Amino acid sequence: MFGKMPRYISALAILALGATVAWPALAAPKVVVSIAPLHSLVAAVMEGVGEPVLLVPPSASPHAFSLRPSDAQALANADIVFRVGADMETFLDKPLAALASGIVVTLDGAPGITEQSIATDGASDHNHGHDDHTSDPHIWLSIANARRIAEIAAETLGDSDGENAQTYSQNLATLDRRLDSLQRDLETRLSTTQTPPYIVLHDAYRHFEAEFGLQRAAAIALSPERRPGARRLREIRDLLVAEDIKCVFAEPQFPNAIAATVVDGTNARLAELDPIGADLAIGPDLYFDLMNNLGRALSDCLSG
Numbered sequence: 001m002f003g004k005m006p007r008y009i010s011a012l013a014i015l016a017l018g019a020t021v022a023w024p025a026l027a028a029p030k031v032v033v034s035i036a037p038l039h040s041l042v043a044a045v046m047e048g049v050g051e052p053v054l055l056v057p058p059s060a061s062p063h064a065f066s067l068r069p070s071d072a073q074a075l076a077n078a079d080i081v082f083r084v085g086a087d088m089e090t091f092l093d094k095p096l097a098a099l100a101s102g103i104v105v106t107l108d109g110a111p112g113i114t115e116q117s118i119a120t121d122g123a124s125d126h127n128h129g130h131d132d133h134t135s136d137p138h139i140w141l142s143i144a145n146a147r148r149i150a151e152i153a154a155e156t157l158g159d160s161d162g163e164n165a166q167t168y169s170q171n172l173a174t175l176d177r178r179l180d181s182l183q184r185d186l187e188t189r190l191s192t193t194q195t196p197p198y199i200v201l202h203d204a205y206r207h208f209e210a211e212f213g214l215q216r217a218a219a220i221a222l223s224p225e226r227r228p229g230a231r232r233l234r235e236i237r238d239l240l241v242a243e244d245i246k247c248v249f250a251e252p253q254f255p256n257a258i259a260a261t262v263v264d265g266t267n268a269r270l271a272e273l274d275p276i277g278a279d280l281a282i283g284p285d286l287y288f289d290l291m292n293n294l295g296r297a298l299s300d301c302l303s304g
């Protein structure tokens, strides 16, 4: 009894515990991330230590999501939760308010995160159900913001898990280098293209457009939570014809018929932009695949 504990006992106990609460690693902090692109950046910072849990599958829109019981459980046990903010994951407001312990990191509005304002009087009001909403909450579509998000993640993780602080900061340095080369690649791809205005499904790309000097003509959906009506679709068709728009971009998180209706019978091409990464493998590479896909979809359609 006083001898050495057989190693398998603690290992089994760990495995059993791991199985009930579904945490992948023992020593790592229990981290929950709301959406796939943020999850990708946090996962890159945590590489070799543990894996964060993702709440919203990338095929779903975070604007119209409800929490499953298993997610609520993961959230209740979390040490750290990373999210965009109240304008993005509305479904998180109540569960997070009920959180007993744990740190919630809200990235929209955090120091060093740039904002892109949205004109609330215009035709492209991205409300997310908040009438006073004035900035584009898709903050991860700026690489400068992605760098800052990764930095905040590394700081937060290092503070709560000092033992792995060095790994987090090494991972951050690696991630920064990858982000630098992503930025150069996208600048090359998008600057060689004279990009005419285009139409997007919902007003999600202001950060990306500002960073790479792109100009969209309009967004079809006035709010990501409501399907655009017949009148709105007519307005967009009129604009498309009047300005000879070449490209209309659908999104996999929304019904394809909306964008298809707009281009039907016109010279415009129908293509796709995905701000979340519906078809991508979840993990550290998702962010890079997502951004490269956006750059490729835009340059292919607009220069084609």
Ligand SMILES: [Zn+2]
Pocket (backbone or CB within 6 Å): 063, 138, 202, 203, 204, 224
């Ligand atoms: Zn959106």
